[in-house]
Amino acid sequence: MIETGRLARQRELLTEWVRVHGQAVQGFLRALVRDRDVAEDLLQEVFCRAWQARDRYADAGKERSYLLRIADRLACDRARRPRRERVLGAAEWQRIEPPGEEGPPWEGLARDETCRQLASALDALNEPQRRTLLLRFYGDLEFSEIAKALGCPLNTVLSHNRRGLLALRQLLQEKS
Amino acid sequence: MCETNPKQPAPEGNADPMAADQENSERRSLENSEQGSLDEAWAGLAQLLNANAMPLNRAALIDAVCRRLARRTHHRRQVVLALAASLLAAVGGTWMAMPRDDAQVVVLPSEAPSGKVTIGPNVKAATLNPAALSPTAETSAPQSVWNDDWDDELALAKEEVLVTEEGWRQPADWLAAVREQMDELEAEFREGAL
Numbered sequence: 001m002i003e004t005g006r007l008a009r010q011r012e013l014l015t016e017w018v019r020v021h022g023q024a025v026q027g028f029l030r031a032l033v034r035d036r037d038v039a040e041d042l043l044q045e046v047f048c049r050a051w052q053a054r055d056r057y058a059d060a061g062k063e064r065s066y067l068l069r070i071a072d073r074l075a076c077d078r079a080r081r082p083r084r085e086r087v088l089g090a091a092e093w094q095r096i097e098p099p100g101e102e103g104p105p106w107e108g109l110a111r112d113e114t115c116r117q118l119a120s121a122l123d124a125l126n127e128p129q130r131r132t133l134l135l136r137f138y139g140d141l142e143f144s145e146i147a148k149a150l151g152c153p154l155n156t157v158l159s160h161n162r163r164g165l166l167a168l169r170q171l172l173q174e175k176s
Numbered sequence: 177m178c179e180t181n182p183k184q185p186a187p188e189g190n191a192d193p194m195a196a197d198q199e200n201s202e203r204r205s206l207e208n209s210e211q212g213s214l215d216e217a218w219a220g221l222a223q224l225l226n227a228n229a230m231p232l233n234r235a236a237l238i239d240a241v242c243r244r245l246a247r248r249t250h251h252r253r254q255v256v257l258a259l260a261a262s263l264l265a266a267v268g269g270t271w272m273a274m275p276r277d278d279a280q281v282v283v284l285p286s287e288a289p290s291g292k293v294t295i296g297p298n299v300k301a302a303t304l305n306p307a308a309l310s311p312t313a314e315t316s317a318p319q320s321v322w323n324d325d326w327d328d329e330l331a332l333a334k335e336e337v338l339v340t341e342e343g344w345r346q347p348a349d350w351l352a353a354v355r356e357q358m359d360e361l362e363a364e365f366r367e368g369a370l
Contacts, residue, residue: 013239023232031225047241048248052366121224137225162214169217176357 014051014171021064022047028138031122032075032130042078046071068139069149072131124171129164132157252365260358267350 022065025046029039047068050057057066122130128150147157 011242014241015234018234018238018241020236022237023229026232027225027229031229044237044240044244047237048244051241051245052248055367092305114224118224118228123219133221137222165214165217165221168214168221172217173222 021067024138025067028068028134031134042074043073045147064139065141065145068135072149120167124167125164129160132160133164256358256362260354
């Protein structure tokens with residue numbers, strides 16, 4: 001009975017994490033790995049890992065920072081791991097899993113356009129700059145926390161932030 | 177031509193307050209313009225990221241996470257059970273192979289026709305007639321050497337044998353110890369998962 005109550009409370013905690021931070025972690029992962037399916041897989045893994053290590057989670061009240069640090073680490077690990085999976089083309093993928101009703105086609109076009117713009121903006125950044133800016137945007141983390149997550153000095157993070165934003169600025173000027 | 181180091185402050189005697197003010201204001205406006213462009217870039221990035229935000233199916237995500245966790249727990253349990261089974265087998269094999277100096281072979285006269293042989297260290301069989309142990313004693317004349325007082329002793333001995341045998345077949349303490357080890361293993365496994 002006590003065990004059931006404990007499990008119910010833990011499930012509530014997990015639900016709360018997903019409800020409050022799920023969107024941010026999803027956005028972070030999608031922007032970082034830029035593959036919808038990989039991001040979905042990593043998103044589930046982030047919450048699994050976070051839930052499994054919940055006893056060791058000491059920074060109470062900083063759940064988003066905790067979840068984003070796990071997400072960042074998982075994304076980096078995945079990028080370093082040799083690829084074993086086969087990448088399916090859009091047509092092949094649609095054959096396996098047909099798309100659902102997602103609104104009128106012009107919405108899809110607009111989404112594709114913003115997606116392309118975001119991809120080109122993120123391409124203008126190198127990996128540390130991208131991680132710094134995304135952690136700052138989605139986690140609203142302090143630079144010192146980002147430095148801790150990236151494992152580099154504070155000044156380096158500040159430099160990544162500034163250079164990343166300057167690169168983005170240049171890209172925006174070129175576009176306009 | 178006189179070259180000056182821009183990083184070096186000008187000598188105080190030659191300081192021109194107007195020039196210093198102008199330099200400061202230029203630096204400030206440069207910093208402001210850079211800060212402005214950084215803010216602009218940040219706003220552009222934020223706009224793109226917000227525009228690309230996809231709706232999240234929270235219920236599906238929670239279900240998927242719970243399924244994943246359940247699968248892992250099941251797998252961990254199977255690993256621990258397999259470890260425990262192999263541990264038990266190894267310990268049981270060792271125990272069976274252990275030599276026992278005090279073991280006795282007792283043929284109980286009442287069960288002699290079935291040929292049951294009981295091995296154990298705590299069997300009271302000292303009162304049995306050695307003749308009953310011989311293969312020919314079964315058919316010769318067991319009734320002639322049997323004393324009626326031995327029935328009680330035999331019953332007691334049989335009870336003890338049964339208790340001892342049961343103790344061997346269900347080593348509760350040992351099982352409890354193994355179960356404790358399994359729990360510890362599982363806890364360690366769970367802690368070291370991340």
